[in-house]
Amino acid sequence: PPESTPPPEPTPPEPPVPVPVPVQPVMHASGDEAPRVVASDAFAVRPIDGRGLAAIARRNIDVNELVICEQPLLRLTPDGEGRFDGKYYRPRDDARMRLLSLAQDVGGAQGDAADPMTKVIETNGIVLSGGKSSVVFETVSRLNHDCQPNCRFEWNEEQEQGTIRVIRPIAAESELSINYGAHSAQLDIRQRHLKSKFGFRCQCRLCKEQQ
Numbered sequence: 001p002p003e004s005t006p007p008p009e010p011t012p013p014e015p016p017v018p019v020p021v022p023v024q025p026v027m028h029a030s031g032d033e034a035p036r037v038v039a040s041d042a043f044a045v046r047p048i049d050g051r052g053l054a055a056i057a058r059r060n061i062d063v064n065e066l067v068i069c070e071q072p073l074l075r076l077t078p079d080g081e082g083r084f085d086g087k088y089y090r091p092r093d094d095a096r097m098r099l100l101s102l103a104q105d106v107g108g109a110q111g112d113a114a115d116p117m118t119k120v121i122e123t124n125g126i127v128l129s130g131g132k133s134s135v136v137f138e139t140v141s142r143l144n145h146d147c148q149p150n151c152r153f154e155w156n157e158e159q160e161q162g163t164i165r166v167i168r169p170i171a172a173e174s175e176l177s178i179n180y181g182a183h184s185a186q187l188d189i190r191q192r193h194l195k196s197k198f199g200f201r202c203q204c205r206l207c208k209e210q211q
Helices: 092-099 116-124 187-198 205-210
Strands: 043-048 052-057 066-070 074-076 134-136 151-156 161-166
Touching (some): 187 205
Antiparallel strands (some): 066 161
8 A cells, every 4th residue: 555644743832932020029027037138230339539439320220210129227216215226127236237337427416426326327317207217228328419319219118118219310320319308499498407417518410500
């Protein structure tokens, strides 16, 4: 009989195309477990002339991009009572070491007479909405002030984490900035606030234009 032609082998199915799944950062700390800091590769913290450390963009950053998601090193009441007995989000000694690496350029009544930890808290603490507590971060606290900032700080009470989101386009090699509570349209009011609370005179573009 004539040879039969074998049926063609079935074509194997194409492998499925992988679909990227967004990962939501979960910030947590319990016991001696250190919290994770989720920071974008869009910036780097490095020294700048005459102003200490700053967060500098590595690339162009678009509006609404989330660049930092971080739990604080310390959360405490802002009135001075038991302020060093607040909630640490890392083992206490590690958190204190990291806190003392932050700027200590505090103004206010205590000024240079304050102890180093008080200076760190006064210089870097962010008072949360309602004034019931303040928080100090390792990365968020590296962002410097600008009266017309390109980033905004937000606090998530449920997850106990702070975020930095871009609100103006940022060009590569430009500094990321937030506002330290100087929202007045009047130059002298903003300058008094910044000098008394943080010990510096602002030289941002808006302040220079209004001088």
